[in-house]
Amino acid sequence: MTIDLDPPAVKVDPLAPARLGPITLRNRVIKAATYEGLTPKGLVTDELIEFHRQPAAGGVGMTTVAYCAVAADGRTSPGQIQWTDETMPGLRKLTDAIHGEGAAVSAQIGHAGPVAAAKYIGYPALGPSRAFRMTTQNFSKPASTADIARIVEAHANAARRAVEAGFDAVEIHFGHNYLISSFLSPKVNKRTDEYGGSLANRARFALETARAVRDAVGDRIAILAKLNMDDGVPGGFWVDEAIQVAQWLERDGSLDALELTAGSSLLNPMYLFKGDAPLREFAAVMPQPTKLGIRLVGKHFLKEYPYRDAYLLEDARQIRAAVTMPLVLLGGITGKATMDLAMEEGFQFVAVARALLREPDLVNRITDENHNPGLCIHCNKCMTAIYGGTHCVLRAQ
Template sequence: MSDLFTPYKLGPLTLRNRTIRSAAFESMGKDFGPTQQLKDYHVSVARGGVGMTTVAYASVNRSGVSFNKQLWLRPEIVPGLRDMTDAIHAEGAAAGIQIGHCGNMTHWSTAGCFPVGASTGFNLYSPTFVRGMRRSECAAFAKDFGQAVRTAHEAGFDSVEVHAGHGYLISQFLSPYTNHRRDEYGGSLQNRMRFMRMCLEEVLEAAARCGMAVLVKHNMEDGFKRGIQIPESLEIAREIERLGAHGIVLTSGFVSKAPMAVMRGRIPTKTMSHYMPWSSWPQKIVISLFGSRMIRQYDFEECYFLENARKFRAELKCPLVYVGGLVSREGIERVLGAGFELVQMARALVNDPAFVNKLRDGDMTTRSGCDHRDYCMARMYSVDMQCCHNCKEPIPEKIWRELAKIK
């Protein structure tokens, strides 16, 4: 008997089944707040059968936002978020929200200040100069994580997912690639975990008072030699477990260094350049001409993180959430059979928000229509996240030609 469509108790929260819409950036906000489009998308996913849908990457303060379409979790947007969570609940799904801070991948124009990170330097991905955070800021930002939980509770969310991976702020403290500090926040792994520990303590205390579930998104590896490798990552995961998180979402990759290690596949770089605004013309031209050489490409395969994730399952007792390349009932069953309590998906639900209901009503061969040409990601940061198979606007022929080569 499959566990897929059985309820699961995640801390204080009971999900109707084992599926979660992962917190892939929708790029559907406006002025750091929610929109009708963002609501409609998550409601469609809830109606489509998931146990919980997760609203992506809400910053805990103004300095953490990289895009105007990204959420900044603050009292002013609570009514709009409450309208969305009420509609999600009406469809029988739980509502989660991912909280974090972009760190050195922010911009003055969006963050409203000089970008900050674990250490001073230059981030070529943004591109921007970055100032290392002061000790007092570390403590203040940790408090902001706790306040973000309380705000999320007021907005009707059932769960928060703390983003501690992918090279964003907490990950920047954890990774030796971005953390070059010589104080108590740098050097040894215990020191590099200090900021994460402070943030999670604030989050867990606030969540306990609010009766909310807490997930932590954690890198199994950064995806390159100078980043976090699995032995250190296991130590970090044990600390997350010790602190009392209700579950860990296992991921990999570093957006500013190895972005496709996160999502896998061969991203259409000319499509990415096409959707970038002319206000970012230097990046637009560079990506168009050299993107395929600059961004390391990976072949897609279903369950691409499973081999590494099994190593964490063998060492940890807390609930683990598998994410990474789930596009079929067979793949989901393989993950659940390996001992993972919950599964997350994004691209399959961008292709078809009703995918989970179709899994429930179909058979073991049911498979998503997503073919992983990654058009959705190529336009995600510039426009919004849409699948090429059901895009609401005409797609230029030159883009179809590039997608055809990838397929």
């Protein structure tokens, strides 16, 4: 008789309830933070609420509001939501609406840093070092140590506000070369002080921020962070350093989960998305001189990468092998097959973005076993729709 000393692995159902820190989600599917473009005056609108209510009614475990700036100089654009007395009633109305659909709701908090368009927000674009950025057409101003301390505390205050507004979680933005991610990147961060040079120094801002948020809210809400694994440019932050940063964050105990991402809004924005690069559509919605620049050299900056399901899995698998904390797999999660794959690979949650723009009821359809292959064709034209409210251009509104 043969004795199997290794018990069969327990199959994890992505549609079953799951713990995330101090909260329980009704399933393991999270709507990823997707820039909504629905707050022209920096206030919650009915359209923003409906944007998140639809996937909540459609069955996701949690939806993520993007992007809530922790400071006035941390906005990417003038209409960005900030954590102020004026925005709190609308944020409470939003969280109540999502809870009414049985879902949890998270707020992405962060500081845009060099991604900010200074001429539109009225503040200098902060960065680790001074540099000119084609995407924003302005120079970044080196953040002082006083700026860093102020922004760390601003994240803590944002998390406190999130609790007051009824959010179940916050997601700290450590990705895409927003401010903290730009400090992580050796290509962007040329500092020689305690926040530059070695990886330990470049990661200091991230670790201080995560700890400040945890100290501010304790276990009242879940705390996630969105961490770059790869900037998508030579000499940038890459998975070998991301593994070490993930291990440091795990050791500190400040986070309940990490969501793994890639790409640089400064240097290679299409690296995250994969699929088509809709240059003509981008040029049509951009002001001059950006419109002309896209027409002339856009193909060299908005590069096109082949799409495949679960396209970030190869890098994310390396971080999964290095830490035990819960991880969220993002990138090309389009249906039950990729959700099951993520669970089999040891990820506790999946994050879905474009597929839910196309099919807000995706999770309910899967649950009802009435789900054909996902309808999203990865044309990325939704990215060009942000100025009139992000939506799938192929879906009837």
